[in-house]
C-alpha cells in the first residue's frame with residue numbers, strides 16, 4: 001500500500017485524541033476524545049516483531065483465553081505482537097463496518113480514520129484475521145464478532161475468497 005501524503009496527523013501537542021476504556025463491544029476499546037476528520041493518522045500499531053513460528057508458540061499461551069492475542073500480520077509474513085511493548089492501538093476493537101483501517105507502510109502499521117469521527121465514538125477496524133485451519137463453526141465462534149452492524153459477518157475472520165489464498169486481500173509476494 002502507498003502512503004498518502006494528504007493524510008492528516010493527530011498533533012502530538014494537543015490533548016490525546018483518544019482514551020482507552022471499557023467497550024460495549026468487547027473488553028477494552030479506544031474512544032475519540034474530540035472530533036477527528038477522515039483520513040487522519042491516529043496511532044501506530046506498535047509491538048515486538050516476531051516470526052510466524054514464534055507467534056504460533058505464543059498463541060494459546062493463556063489457557064483461559066487461547067484465542068486472545070495482539071498479533072498483527074505484516075505483508076512479509078512476520079507478526080507484530082502488540083502484547084509486548086505495544087501501543088494503545090492493541091485495544092482497538094474489530095468491526096465489520098469499521099470507521100478506521102490499518103495500513104502497512106514500510107513494515108510499520110498505522111491506524112487511519114476512514115471517515116469523520118465524532119467525539120465519544122469508538123474506533124474500530126476490520127481485523128480480517130487469516131487462519132491456516134479450516135473455518136469451522138467452532139473456530140468462527142472463537143473469533144465471534146458482536147459489532148452489531150447490519151452487515152456483521154459474526155466473525156473476525158476474513159472471508160475466504162479463494163480456496164488457495166492464504167491471505168485474501170493482502171499482498172504476499174515477497175519475503176525478507
Ligand SMILES: [Zn+2]
Nearest residue numbers: 096145147152
Ligand atoms: Zn461484526
